[in-house]
Amino acid sequence: xxxxxxxxxxxxxxxxxxxxxxxxxxxxxxxxxxxxxxxxxxxxxxxxxxxxxxxxxxxxxxxxxxxxxxxxxxxxxxxxxxxxxxxxxxxxxxxxxxxxxxxxxxxxxxxxxxxxxxxxxxxxxxxxxxxxxx
Numbered sequence: 001x002x003x004x005x006x007x008x009x010x011x012x013x014x015x016x017x018x019x020x021x022x023x024x025x026x027x028x029x030x031x032x033x034x035x036x037x038x039x040x041x042x043x044x045x046x047x048x049x050x051x052x053x054x055x056x057x058x059x060x061x062x063x064x065x066x067x068x069x070x071x072x073x074x075x076x077x078x079x080x081x082x083x084x085x086x087x088x089x090x091x092x093x094x095x096x097x098x099x100x101x102x103x104x105x106x107x108x109x110x111x112x113x114x115x116x117x118x119x120x121x122x123x124x125x126x127x128x129x130x131x132x133x134x
Contacts, residue, residue, distance in 0.1 A: 001049050001058070002120040010034075014093075014126045018046035034087075034126070041088035049121075055083070056116030069115065083118075087126065095121040 005015040010033060016023075017030035021043050030039060045067065052058040055069045062068050072082040072094065084092045 001052060001054060001118070003046070003049060004120065004122045004125045006122065008125065010126050011123055012100050014042065015123070018043050045085065045087055047091070049085075053119060054116045055118035055121070056114060059115055069118075081122070083121070092127065093123060094125040094127075095123045 007010050013026075013029050013033045014024040021027050023041070024122070027039065030042070034042070048062070048067075049058060052061075059068050066086050069083055069085045071086050082094055082096060084094050087093050
């Protein structure tokens with residue numbers, strides 16, 4: 001899958017680390033923001049997501065584990081469809097599915113597609129189950 005990242009401070013910190021984990025400044029910033037114990041799981045998850053062609057292909061392997069991609073519950077019919085996946089055992093990474101070249105990022109809950117059609121994701125938040133900002 002193709003992974004794109006939003007502009008929030010936490011998302012940029014996460015992005016910078018998973019794209020360049022050997023850089024000392026990005027590693028230091030990541031450990032301050034998310035903790036040292038999430039460094040390896042974050043990089044591993046990023047590499048796994050990029051390895052699969054779609055969210056459906058990823059879920060075919062990891063769909064029975066805690067690291068599956070799933071739809072965030074509690075969204076109204078007109079609210080954006082938000083997907084989530086665990087980073088390690090605690091924090092979750094939230095993202096929207098990008099549907100076309102015009103950057104239509106938000107699908108609503110009445111989406112009739114399937115996870116196999118999700119080939120690009122747009123990360124909007126990384127947090128510890130704090131749904132208020134999503």
